[in-house]
Amino acid sequence: xxxxxxxxxxxxxxxxxxxxxxxxxxxxxxxxxxxxxxxxxxxxxxxxxxxxxxxxxxxxxxxxxxxxxxxxxxxxxxxxxxxxxxxxxxxxxxxxxxxxxxxxxxxxxxxxxxxxxxxxxxxxxxxxxxxxxxxxxxxxxxxxxxxxxxxxxxxxxxxxxxxxxxxxxxxxxxxxxxxxxxxxxxxxxxxxxxxxxxxxxxxxxxxxxxxxxxxxxxxxxxxxxxxxxxxxxxxxxxxxxxxxxxxxxxxxxxxxxxxxxxxxxxxxxxxxxxxxxxxxxxxxxxxxxxxxxxxxxxxxxxxxxxxxxxxxxxxxxxxxxxxxxxxxxxxxxxxxxxxxxxxxxxxxxxxxxxxxxxxxxxxxxxxxxxxxxxxxxxxxxxxxxxxxxxxxxxxxxxxxxxxxxxxxxxxxxxxxxxxxxxxxxxxxxxxxxxxxxxxxxxxxxxxxxxxxxxxx
Amino acid sequence: xxxxxxxxxxxxxxxxxxxxxxxxxxxxxxxxxxxxxxxxxxxxxxxxxxxxxxxxxxxxxxxxxxxxxxxxxxxxxxxxxxxxxxxxxxxxxxxxxxxxxxxxxxxxxxxxxxxxxxxxxxxxxxxxxxx
Numbered sequence: 001x002x003x004x005x006x007x008x009x010x011x012x013x014x015x016x017x018x019x020x021x022x023x024x025x026x027x028x029x030x031x032x033x034x035x036x037x038x039x040x041x042x043x044x045x046x047x048x049x050x051x052x053x054x055x056x057x058x059x060x061x062x063x064x065x066x067x068x069x070x071x072x073x074x075x076x077x078x079x080x081x082x083x084x085x086x087x088x089x090x091x092x093x094x095x096x097x098x099x100x101x102x103x104x105x106x107x108x109x110x111x112x113x114x115x116x117x118x119x120x121x122x123x124x125x126x127x128x129x130x131x132x133x134x135x136x137x138x139x140x141x142x143x144x145x146x147x148x149x150x151x152x153x154x155x156x157x158x159x160x161x162x163x164x165x166x167x168x169x170x171x172x173x174x175x176x177x178x179x180x181x182x183x184x185x186x187x188x189x190x191x192x193x194x195x196x197x198x199x200x201x202x203x204x205x206x207x208x209x210x211x212x213x214x215x216x217x218x219x220x221x222x223x224x225x226x227x228x229x230x231x232x233x234x235x236x237x238x239x240x241x242x243x244x245x246x247x248x249x250x251x252x253x254x255x256x257x258x259x260x261x262x263x264x265x266x267x268x269x270x271x272x273x274x275x276x277x278x279x280x281x282x283x284x285x286x287x288x289x290x291x292x293x294x295x296x297x298x299x300x301x302x303x304x305x306x307x308x309x310x311x312x313x314x315x316x317x318x319x320x321x322x323x324x325x326x327x328x329x330x331x332x333x334x335x336x337x338x339x340x341x342x343x344x345x346x347x348x349x350x351x352x353x354x355x356x357x358x359x360x361x362x363x364x365x366x367x368x369x370x371x372x373x374x375x376x377x378x379x380x381x382x383x384x385x386x387x388x389x390x391x392x393x394x395x396x397x398x399x400x401x402x403x404x405x406x407x408x409x410x411x412x413x414x415x416x417x418x419x420x421x422x423x424x425x426x427x428x429x430x431x432x433x434x435x436x437x438x439x440x441x442x443x444x445x446x447x448x449x450x451x452x453x454x455x456x
Numbered sequence: 457x458x459x460x461x462x463x464x465x466x467x468x469x470x471x472x473x474x475x476x477x478x479x480x481x482x483x484x485x486x487x488x489x490x491x492x493x494x495x496x497x498x499x500x501x502x503x504x505x506x507x508x509x510x511x512x513x514x515x516x517x518x519x520x521x522x523x524x525x526x527x528x529x530x531x532x533x534x535x536x537x538x539x540x541x542x543x544x545x546x547x548x549x550x551x552x553x554x555x556x557x558x559x560x561x562x563x564x565x566x567x568x569x570x571x572x573x574x575x576x577x578x579x580x581x582x583x584x585x586x587x
Binding site for chain 2: 139152163225228292
C-alpha cells in the first residue's frame with residue numbers, strides 16, 4: 001500500500017488541480033501541500049526500504065513476470081525523494097512569487113507523478129510511459145512566463161528531447177525483441193546471455209537518449225536557452241528534478257541491465273564526461289550573467305556523473321549516485337537564490353557555490369571526495385587531475401558571479417522574506433549534509449549495492 | 457517479414473529526419489510525427505510471430521499481443537505529444553508572426569546578447585562607483 005501511495009496521491013492531486021485555476025492562492029497552496037504529502041510518503045517509504053530491503057507490488061495480484069510491477073529499491077527511492085524535494089522547493093518559490101499561469105501547479109504535480117513512477121517502476125515499458133509524462137509536463141512548464149524567447153527555447157527543447165525519447169522507444173523495442181520480457185530483473189538476466197552486437201546497439205540508443213536529457217556535451221545545445229529563459233523556480237525544477245531521469249536512467253540501464261557493455265565502453269563514457277566537464281567550465285567562465293553561468297555549469301557538472309559511471313564497480317557507482325544527488329541539490333539551491341538579494345540569500349548562494357567547487361563544509365566536498373576515491377580506485381592519474389581541474393575552474397566561475405551579483409547592493413530586487421525561504425532551506429540541507437555526511441554516504445553505498453548485486 | 461518492417465521503419469525515420477531538418481516549423485513537427493511512427497512500427501515488429509494467445513489456446517502462429525498493447529499506448533502518447541507540439545507552434549506563430557526556425561535562433565541570440573549587455577553595464581556602473 002505505502003508503495004502506491006505517493007504515486008497515487010500526487011497523480012490524483014495533479015488531476016484535480018488541472019481542473020482548477022492555479023492562479024488562485026488556495027489552489028496553488030493545495031498543490032504545494034500535495035507535493036509535500038508525497039514527499040513525506042516517499043521519505044517514509046525510503047526508511048522502510050533501507051531497513052527491510054526492496055518492496056514490490058504487482059498490479060491486480062498477477063504472478064510475478066505477468067503483472068506490471070512497482071518496485072522500490074534503495075536506488076529508485078533515493079532519487080524519488082530527492083526529485084520530489086526539489087519540485088517542492090521550486091513550486092513553493094513560484095507560488096510565493098505569484099503564479100501568472102493557471103496550469104503551472106498541475107504541470108508540476110504531473111512532473112512529480114511522472115518522476116515518482118519512473119523511479120519506482122520495475123517494468124521498462126512503464127518506465128517509458130512515466131518518462132514521457134514527466135517530459136511532456138516539463139516541455140509545457142518550461143514556457144512558463146510566456147515570453148517570446150521562452151516559447152522558442154521550449155519548442156527546441158521539446159523537439160530535441162522527443163528525438164531522444166523515440167530513440168529510447170526503439171531501444172526498448174530492441175530489448176523486447178532480444179529478451180522477450182519487460183520486467184527489469186528478467187531483462188538484465190536475459191541481456192547477459194544475448195548476442196553482443198544486439199546488446200551494443202541497445203546500449204548506444206539508451207546512452208544517447210539519456211545523455212540528451214542530461215545535457216551532456218555533444219547533446220547539450222538545447223539546454224542553455226531553456227535554463228537561461230526559465231523563471232528561477234522552473235529552472236530549479238528542470239535542473240534539480242527532471243535531469244535526474246538522465247542520471248537514474250544511465251545508472252539503471254547501464255549499471256543494472258547492461259553492466260558488461262558499460263564496463264566495455266568505459267572509455268567512451270570517460271571521454272564524453274571529460275569533454276562535458278571541460279566544455280561546461282570554459283563556457284561558464286566566459287559568461288557574465290548568473291543564469292548563463294549556471295546553465296553551462298549544469299552541462300559541466302553532469303560530466304562527473306559520467307566519469308564515475310565509467311569507473312563502475314561499487315566505488316564508482318556510489319560516487320555517481322552521490323554526485324548526482326549533490327549536483328541536483330546544488331543546482332536547485334543556486335537557481336532559487338540567484339535572483340533574490342539580501343545578506344541571508346547571499347550566504348546561501350555562497351554555500352551553493354562552495355558546494356559546486358567542492359569546498360567543505362558543504363555536501364559538494366563529499367561528492368568530490370568520492371570522485372577522487374573512484375579515480376584512485378581506477379588507478380587513473382588523468383581522471384584525478386581532471387576532477388581537480390574541473391573543481392578549480394568551477395571555483396573561479398562560481399565566485400565570479402558571487403562577486404558580480406552579491407557584493408553590490410544596488411541590485412536590491414528582493415521580493416520579500418518569504419521568497420528567500422525555499423533557498424535557505426535547501427542551503428541548510430546542503431550545509432547539513434556537509435557537516436554530517438554519514439546518512440548520505442550510507443544511502444549512496446546502499447543504492448550502489450543494488451546495482452552490483454549486494455557487493456560493497 | 458522482419459525485412460519489410462525494417463525497411464518501412466527505416467524509410468519513415470529517414471523521411472522524418474529529412475523533414476525535421478527543414479526550417480519551417482510545421483514541417484519539423486511532421487518530421488517528428490514520422491519518426492514517432494517509425495518507433496511505433498519497430499515496437500510492432502519486436503513481437504514477431506513468437507506469441508502465445510492470451511486466454512484461449514489457439515493452434516498455429518500467433519503474433520505477440522503484448523506488443524500491440526504497447527504500440528497502442530505509444531500511439532496515444534504520440535498523439536498527445538503532437539497536440540502539444542502543434543500548440544507550441546501556434547504560440548510561436550502568435551509571438552513571432554512567422555514559422556521560420558531562423559527567427560527562433562535570432563531571438564535566442566538577441567536574448568543572449570541582451571542579458572550579456574545588462575551584465576556588462578552593471579560591471580561598468582560598479583567600476584565607475586568604485587572610483
